Structures are given as structure tokens and as C-alpha cells.
Amino acid sequence: MKKHQPGRWGFIFILPWLLGFIFFTAGPMIASLVLSFTRYDLSTIHFVGTKNYERILFDEPLFWKSLQVTVTYAFFSVPLGIAGSLALALMLNQKVAGERIFRTLFYLPSLVPSVASALLWSWIFNADNGLLNYTLGLFGWGGVEWLADEKYTLGAFVVMSLWGIGGGRMIIFLAGLQGISESYYEAARLDGASAWRQFRNVTLPLLSPVMFFNLILGVIGAFQVFTQAYIMTAGGPNNATYFYALAIFRNAFEYFKLGKASALAWILFLILMGITALQFWASKRWVHYEGEAKS
Numbered sequence: 001m002k003k004h005q006p007g008r009w010g011f012i013f014i015l016p017w018l019l020g021f022i023f024f025t026a027g028p029m030i031a032s033l034v035l036s037f038t039r040y041d042l043s044t045i046h047f048v049g050t051k052n053y054e055r056i057l058f059d060e061p062l063f064w065k066s067l068q069v070t071v072t073y074a075f076f077s078v079p080l081g082i083a084g085s086l087a088l089a090l091m092l093n094q095k096v097a098g099e100r101i102f103r104t105l106f107y108l109p110s111l112v113p114s115v116a117s118a119l120l121w122s123w124i125f126n127a128d129n130g131l132l133n134y135t136l137g138l139f140g141w142g143g144v145e146w147l148a149d150e151k152y153t154l155g156a157f158v159v160m161s162l163w164g165i166g167g168g169r170m171i172i173f174l175a176g177l178q179g180i181s182e183s184y185y186e187a188a189r190l191d192g193a194s195a196w197r198q199f200r201n202v203t204l205p206l207l208s209p210v211m212f213f214n215l216i217l218g219v220i221g222a223f224q225v226f227t228q229a230y231i232m233t234a235g236g237p238n239n240a241t242y243f244y245a246l247a248i249f250r251n252a253f254e255y256f257k258l259g260k261a262s263a264l265a266w267i268l269f270l271i272l273m274g275i276t277a278l279q280f281w282a283s284k285r286w287v288h289y290e291g292e293a294k295s
Helices: 002-035 051-059 059-090 097-111 116-124 131-137 153-164 168-178 182-190 195-222 225-231 244-254 256-287
Strands: 039-041 045-047
Touching: 002 039, 002 256, 039 051, 039 153, 039 256, 045 256, 059 097, 059 153, 059 168, 059 195, 059 244, 097 168, 116 131, 116 153, 116 225, 153 225, 168 195, 182 195, 195 256, 225 244, 244 256
Parallel strands: none
Antiparallel strands: 039 045
């Protein structure tokens, strides 16, 4: 009996996490999958089969609009965010006095709650007395309705997404940079490689697994934008910021179409699974792991 005790104790130690996962993650996921095949409005529930999915895909113009807005936002914000985070990490990886202070200062904006940052950016983009239009006015420009003109609103959200380039992605890049052995750079310098060639032929290939990780997280995060759109524009103007997560929220908590909202959530899950699978397939062409054998 004693030889089985370590396994039993191990199970006991993970039991709190296991119960939390079952009741707060796996359970709600299964419940939402079941609800996606029903018409549920908090008072009555009826099984409708795949009708929710059919209506969303074929009779719901706002579904395609929300998907278009979200994909466009992700297409611009994710690459810019990765490039910005990598640039900051490269600068903060330099051996200078007070480097820890600089790292802390650049990381601090990511700790601001999303609601507070949304209110801050609402003031920055304010057409009448916002900081951005005031600054542009000094050069003879300004007066742009950043959050009221559909030509500029989504672009404003992309710019706002750069607020977080000093957060977790920067820290991950910084850890990846510090994990690259100095011997690679010494060998490159002995071969006469310039700083740019060292970055291109040493840093980027060895950092590609980290870039791949940040790319996956960035795409998933871009498809979950909600707080800023809900507080700053409520999806407007003319649905120009009607993000997918906002569509799920409105169907669930404003229209009380919980079955339809569950179906929207599972469609999002399938979309992200498909995009992630595509990224893993494409990663074989550009992600290089240190020490792996090449055929």
C-alpha cells in the first residue's frame, strides 16, 4: 500500500485545481456548447439544433461585420505590437546604468486597468480638447473626429493597442534575448558581420520561437478586444468598431439571446483554432529551434 501513496498524495495536491477547472472552466464550456443548440432567453429554453449557427452564418450581416472589423484590427495591431515590443526589448537589453529602472518604467503602462486606459485614450482622442488634436493643431492640423468618424476610428484603436507594447510581450522578448549565447555574436563579429547582419542572421532566427509564441498570443488577444470598444465607442460609429467580443456580449447581456451568444462564442473558438493550426503549419518555414537537426 505504501508504494501507491506518492501517486495518491499527488492527486490530492492537484485536486483543488482539478475541481476549479471542472466547475469554472470545463463545466461552463460544455454548458455553452449545449446552449448553442438552444433558444434560451433566461425564461425559456428550447432545443433548435443548428439553427443558431445557420442564422449567424447566413442571416446575420452584423456577424460578418464584426468579423471583418476584428480581422482588420488584428492584421494591423498584431504585427505592429510585436515589432514595437521587440524594439523595446532590444533597447532594454543594453547594458546601461539604471537598466532595471527603465524596464520598470516601460512595463508600468501595461499595469493600468483596461477601463482606466480606455478613459485616458478617450480624452487623448477627444475631437474638441483632446491631447492628440491639440498637438496636431500646433502644426496647423487637428479637428479630426477620431472616435466619431468611421474613417479614423479603427485606426485609432490600432494606435491605442501600442500602449501595451511594454507589457508581457516585451518581457518575453527580453527573456529570449538574454537566452541567446554571446558566443554567437562573437563568431559573427569575427566573420566581419555588421550589427544589422548580426540582428538578421543571429538574433531573429534564435528569437523566432519567442516571436511565434507572441504571435499566437497576439492574435488570440486581438480577437478578444472588448473593454475599449464598449467604453469608448459602443461599437460605433456605423459599427466601425463592432468587435466580435462586443457582438457576443450584446447578444448575451443586452438582447438575452444566450443560445445565439453561445454559438457565436463557439464559432470564435473554431476560428481561433483554425488560425492557430495554420500558424503552426506555417511556423515550419520560419521558426528555428536551437540545436534542431535540419534535413
